[in-house]
Amino acid sequence: MIKIKSTTEVTIKDIARKANVSYATVSRALNNKRGVREATRAKILELSAEMFYTPNAIARGLVKKQTLTLGLIIPDITNPFYPEVARGIEDGATEGGFSIFLCNTNWEREKEVHYLRLLAEKRVDGIILAPIDNEVEAVESSLAGKIPVVYVSNAPHRTQHSFVVIDNVLGGFLATEHLIQAGHRTIGFVGSTEDSLTIAGRLKGYHRALKKHGLPVEKKYTQLGEFKQETGYRIVRRMIAERDYPRAIFAENDLLALGILQGVKASGLSVPGDVAVVGFDDIPFAGFPEVQLTTINQPKYEMGRRAVETLLEQIGGSAGAQSVQIRQIYLKPKLVVRKSSV
Amino acid sequence: MIKIKSTTEVTIKDIARKANVSYATVSRALNNKRGVREATRAKILELSAEMFYTPNAIARGLVKKQTLTLGLIIPDITNPFYPEVARGIEDGATEGGFSIFLCNTNWEREKEVHYLRLLAEKRVDGIILAPIDNEVEAVESSLAGKIPVVYVSNAPHRTQHSFVVIDNVLGGFLATEHLIQAGHRTIGFVGSTEDSLTIAGRLKGYHRALKKHGLPVEKKYTQLGEFKQETGYRIVRRMIAERDYPRAIFAENDLLALGILQGVKASGLSVPGDVAVVGFDDIPFAGFPEVQLTTINQPKYEMGRRAVETLLEQIGGSAGAQSVQIRQIYLKPKLVVRKSSV
DNA sequence: CGATAGAATGTAAACGTTTGCAAATATGAC
DNA sequence: GTCATATTTGCAAACGTTTACATTCTATCG
Numbered sequence: 001m002i003k004i005k006s007t008t009e010v011t012i013k014d015i016a017r018k019a020n021v022s023y024a025t026v027s028r029a030l031n032n033k034r035g036v037r038e039a040t041r042a043k044i045l046e047l048s049a050e051m052f053y054t055p056n057a058i059a060r061g062l063v064k065k066q067t068l069t070l071g072l073i074i075p076d077i078t079n080p081f082y083p084e085v086a087r088g089i090e091d092g093a094t095e096g097g098f099s100i101f102l103c104n105t106n107w108e109r110e111k112e113v114h115y116l117r118l119l120a121e122k123r124v125d126g127i128i129l130a131p132i133d134n135e136v137e138a139v140e141s142s143l144a145g146k147i148p149v150v151y152v153s154n155a156p157h158r159t160q161h162s163f164v165v166i167d168n169v170l171g172g173f174l175a176t177e178h179l180i181q182a183g184h185r186t187i188g189f190v191g192s193t194e195d196s197l198t199i200a201g202r203l204k205g206y207h208r209a210l211k212k213h214g215l216p217v218e219k220k221y222t223q224l225g226e227f228k229q230e231t232g233y234r235i236v237r238r239m240i241a242e243r244d245y246p247r248a249i250f251a252e253n254d255l256l257a258l259g260i261l262q263g264v265k266a267s268g269l270s271v272p273g274d275v276a277v278v279g280f281d282d283i284p285f286a287g288f289p290e291v292q293l294t295t296i297n298q299p300k301y302e303m304g305r306r307a308v309e310t311l312l313e314q315i316g317g318s319a320g321a322q323s324v325q326i327r328q329i330y331l332k333p334k335l336v337v338r339k340s341s342v
Numbered sequence: 343m344i345k346i347k348s349t350t351e352v353t354i355k356d357i358a359r360k361a362n363v364s365y366a367t368v369s370r371a372l373n374n375k376r377g378v379r380e381a382t383r384a385k386i387l388e389l390s391a392e393m394f395y396t397p398n399a400i401a402r403g404l405v406k407k408q409t410l411t412l413g414l415i416i417p418d419i420t421n422p423f424y425p426e427v428a429r430g431i432e433d434g435a436t437e438g439g440f441s442i443f444l445c446n447t448n449w450e451r452e453k454e455v456h457y458l459r460l461l462a463e464k465r466v467d468g469i470i471l472a473p474i475d476n477e478v479e480a481v482e483s484s485l486a487g488k489i490p491v492v493y494v495s496n497a498p499h500r501t502q503h504s505f506v507v508i509d510n511v512l513g514g515f516l517a518t519e520h521l522i523q524a525g526h527r528t529i530g531f532v533g534s535t536e537d538s539l540t541i542a543g544r545l546k547g548y549h550r551a552l553k554k555h556g557l558p559v560e561k562k563y564t565q566l567g568e569f570k571q572e573t574g575y576r577i578v579r580r581m582i583a584e585r586d587y588p589r590a591i592f593a594e595n596d597l598l599a600l601g602i603l604q605g606v607k608a609s610g611l612s613v614p615g616d617v618a619v620v621g622f623d624d625i626p627f628a629g630f631p632e633v634q635l636t637t638i639n640q641p642k643y644e645m646g647r648r649a650v651e652t653l654l655e656q657i658g659g660s661a662g663a664q665s666v667q668i669r670q671i672y673l674k675p676k677l678v679v680r681k682s683s684v
Numbered sequence: 685c686g687a688t689a690g691a692a693t694g695t696a697a698a699c700g701t702t703t704g705c706a707a708a709t710a711t712g713a714c
Numbered sequence: 715g716t717c718a719t720a721t722t723t724g725c726a727a728a729c730g731t732t733t734a735c736a737t738t739c740t741a742t743c744g
Contacts, residue, residue, distance in 0.1 A: 011730055011731085012730070012731070013730080021693070021694085022694045023731085024693075024694065025693055025694075027731070027732060031732085033733095034691090035691065035693085036692065037691085037692060040692080040693085054459070054462050054488075055463050056404075056463070056465060056729090056730050057463045058404050058464070058465050058731090059404055059699090059730035059731040059732090060732075061400045061699095061731090062401055062698095062699045062700065062729090063698070063699045063730085063731055063733085064699085064731085065699075069464075076429070077419065077428055077429055077432075078425045078426055078429045082425075083420045083424075083425050086419055086444070087418070087419055090419070090445070099443050099445070099460065100443065101443060101444075102414075102428070103441070104429060117396070121396055121397050121399045122399045122411075123398060258630075261632075262631050262632075285626075285627045288627065288632070289604050290603075290630075290633050291630070291632050351700090353699095353700055354701070363723075363724085364724045364725075365701085365724095366703080366723075366726095367723060367724075369701070370722095373702085376721095377721065377722060378721095378722065378723080379723090382722080382723085397700095397701085398699090398701065399701095401729090402700080404699090404700080404728095404729045404730065404731090405700085405702045405703085405728070406729085407729075685744105686743105686744095687744090689740100689741090690741085690742095691738105691739080691740075691741095692738080692739070692740085693736105693737080694735105694736080694737070695735085695737090697732105697733090697735105698731100698732085698733090698734105699731085699732090700729105701728100701729085702728085703727090704725105704726095704727090704728105705725085706724085706725080706726105707723080707725090708722080708724085709723080710719100710721070710722080711720075712719085713716100713717090713718085713719100714715100714718105
């Protein structure tokens with residue numbers, strides 16, 4: 001009686017049988033290990049093509065304790081900031097032979113924690129994390145040093161892990177100084193919320209520039225709201241309506257800046273004639289002919305790439321004996337001058 | 343002499359040892375299988391928490407031949423069309439307990455094929471594919487019916503697989519009829535290239551609307567170029583310069599439409615006064631106050647969700663005995679009227 | 685021709701689970 | 715207390731690889 005396997009996948013053993021060798025030899029041949037006769041190797045390769053053999057990465061992962069897989073946790077791929085970062089990460093990962101799991105936390109803490117656990121179960125070799133805020137004790141404890149992590153875009157204060165972020169202080173400084181050099185003496189700051197991960201640095205840069213050029217910090221010209229376009233619109237309209245507004249505004253991010261542009265125009269004033277505006281991030285639409293927003297560019301793609309590179313280095317390092325090198329990288333922001341400021 | 347495992351992960355066996363049961367029992371307890379005494383289960387759960395046990399999904403995948411993982415292959419997450427689709431897919435997958443691998447082909451054929459093989463090796467349970475064009479013999483053969491696939495956004499002609507796409511003919515029809523009803527008699531079409539996956543349907547809808555309302559199809563008003571903004575700009579500027587241009591234009595997609603908007607304005611004419619414009623896709627910036635492009639909305643998020651749902655159904659089905667149900671879904675496009683057309 | 689080094693191949697254990705089947709134990713009816 | 719039955723547990727194989735070690739082959743040298 002002949003035994004028929006129903007819909008089983010073709011394995012290394014099947015090849016071995018046809019080739020009249022042990023399956024260890026097949027494994028060696030397929031992985032280009034030395035110590036297998038050229039004739040044997042050729043035959044095995046031929047057979048494996050012929051039989052449509054597809055290596056089983058799961059089985060391999062089990063014994064090698066390496067999955068060649070990374071996790072990417074971001075708040076929301078739909079937010080125009082992240083696709084480029086993700087792209088840089090994917091490109092870098094692919095070059096290094098890694099695949100990536102995409103996880104959207106939707107800015108929810110539980111999801112962040114959930115995904116960390118999930119990725120740990122899937123035995124990813126490393127994680128790139130764009131955290132939703134500073135509260136990471138749950139996060140950091142949840143991975144408990146078992147698996148390498150690199151923060152990207154934002155990093156919690158005094159973390160022990162590597163990260164790749166933008167130099168927010170410098171960015172804020174550049175934006176503000178640009179407005180000063182354009183001749184403005186009253187410069188406002190419009191931000192999202194106090195616990196935003198980016199506000200502190202950008203505000204600090206703003207203050208620093210004012211101080212350097214001997215301008216006063218006017219409390220009334222620093223206004224916060226939420227992280228959305230509407231906030232910018234609302235704040236600037238109110239200021240203008242109250243007839244006490246700065247002639248230039250540095251916004252914490254491009255979305256707020258866009259709201260400001262609209263608010264100024266809706267109030268019957270012009271940009272940059274009556275109010276100059278500078279944003280932060282340089283998300284894609286900032287450069288559109290209809291928008292032309294002066295802003296601080298974040299090298300998003302590069303940020304992603306550097307993050308994977310750092311992570312892969314970490315992974316490679318943790319395999320060897322030498323201790324892992326922590327890297328905390330601040331990328332340089334660049335001022336991009338468009339029509340909204342000059 | 344005591345044997346010390348160095349940095350081995352804690353496994354089901356370790357728990358079994360501490361709990362004084364066989365590891366089969368631990369497995370059953372952790373998976374909430376019936377047939378384990380409540381006291382035993384409680385003890386095991388407690389121990390596993392205490393020891394920071396993390397189930398190994400790789401090992402599980404090997405025996406269950408199920409990874410709870412899907413592959414998502416798209417051209418470029420950086421293209422504003424895809425993030426929403428991807429988000430819909432991720433949300434749906436997560437709800438179903440699946441994770442997704444993100445793969446960007448960068449519009450390159452070899453990468454598409456490469457990723458298909460890779461995903462097969464990783465033993466994903468299914469694949470969602472936004473193909474770069476119609477040439478899919480390589481693709482379809484490469485997976486050879488081994489693993490369920492659902493096309494999203496675009497599907498090759500006469501494929502045997504399931505897909506979720508937009509009804510391009512209807513979309514083209516709606517766009518064109520809208521312009522006709524706004525009173526226009528000369529309506530042009532600006533498209534990308536002939537082998538674009540979407541052009542045929544949209545052009546057909548355009549023709550259909552013209553015919554229905556008794557308008558002639560003027561060859562000279564149908565112009566093609568490439569899939570980028572500049573094309574729209576260039577084409578419309580030339581037409582206007584030659585003093586022979588339609589009073590309304592339906593563009594194959596929003597990027598072209600945006601170029602057209604700019605071209606019209608750069609020529610000293612106004613939108614929609616001199617030339618009305620309708621796009622297709624409704625990518626995020628189309629709705630911005632500065633743009634206000636009338637366009638045909640594709641339900642991108644829903645498209646993603648329907649695609650995963652279809653895929654998961656397929657996966658579930660292929661496990662059971664009943665034959666798999668192929669679904670070929672055309673989503674309804676919606677006209678979104680903004681300032682560029684009325 | 686025999687010894688020997690090196691290359692090629694084979695053997696078997698290991699990776700961490702799940703699961704069919706057998707064994708043991710508990711439960712209940714009489 | 716005995717038996718029958720149901721529940722709980724254990725045993726061992728299986729999933730498809732990689733790899734340390736043992737064995738066999740081949741070629742080279744004296």
